[in-house]
Amino acid sequence: MHPAHFFGAVYASSDLQWKYLVEHDPKYEGRKKLKVEGKQLVSLPRQIFALEALQVLEISPERKSCLQYRMKLIPQQISQLKNLTLLYMDSNNLKEIPAEIGTLSRLERLTLSNNSLRSLPREIGQLQKLHSLHLANNSFTELPPQLCQLRNLAFLDLSDNQISSIPPGIQHLESLETLLLLFNSLEHLPGSICVLRNLCTLWLGNNKLRSLPANFGELVNLDWGYNYCSCNFEGNPLDCPPPEVCSRGPRQIREYFSSLCRE
Structure with a gap:
């Protein structure tokens, strides 16, 4: 197999893997949810941002044993997830939020507690459907x-x-x-x-x-x-x-x- 074809197949397989991890969670009224955890938190896989139908994204370590794996940066590609309504990013190492967060016009809940945030981009004011915002324990x-x-x-x-x-x-x-x-x-x-x-x-x-x-x-x-x-x-x-x-x-x-x- 030609190397280019090989790497293309790997990426396609990886994309398919993430699609299989998307679930309809009854806790979120059957919305399409993806939970990212463990080592994947350190550097979010780019394939996630191809899941355009995604409605709920959880990127928060839940257990103390997982706190060694925490996200430091939100990729600008977050703007590709236009259908997100719930976005959970608690307990990471975030110091800033990209301006692209303002393009998520369907967002209803945003949780960013337990990070190191000092400010927010002015674009966050564009989230006119936002109903619930969690910013506890920051700076x-x-x-x-x-x-x-x-x-x-x-x-x-x-x-x-x-x-x-x-x-x-x-x-x-x-x-x-x-x-x-x-x-x-x-x-x-x-x-x-x-x-x-x-x-x-x-x-x-x-x-x-x-x-x-x-x-x-x-x-x-x-x-x-x-x-x-x-x-x-x-x-x-x-x-x-x-x-x-x-x-x-x-x-x-x-x-x-x-x-x-x-x-």
Whole structure:
């Protein structure tokens, strides 16, 4: 056999092998899923990016024994997987995300927790179908402003970073229901966060907050007086309002700030 024909046959065989590994996973409502694990994580096989029908891609080591094999770079060819709706890339060694991620217009969930990310490409703001974004345990020092363009985002986890401020543009996340910001360095919250009337869960524990915005009581769905898991302030040096007022819910917070205005 001619060498060129031989190598062509090897590649064709390898492509076929990856196609056989694609499964219809009932956990994902029968979507076409591929899980990459072990040594393949170190350098993603190029054949994966030929699987254009792929809808779910898992590229995350699951066990401690697999942590020696972690991805350091997302190839630009990720843009070829136009049908991806769920993309899992937790617990790798990623320091940056390629701009091509913005071409995955059907993406609904993106998980990037437990990496070494400091920033995100501005193109991530193009993911208008994104519903759930996981960025916990990275190295962010601010909430990336391009996230404020994701108007359909309902779940955002930025816990365990070094975030010191939240941009006023967070008010544009009008679909946001859950915002997790535990274990950061927040010293204040913008008043615009109180425009998020769909917010049901807001975790702010273990930050540096001394006060809340005067209109915080407008977040009426955050009734942690009855549902403690709805809102979390533990580990903050709050004095305006004090913790005992916060624990009683939004009505008491509104009354607290109203009383300050009357004084």
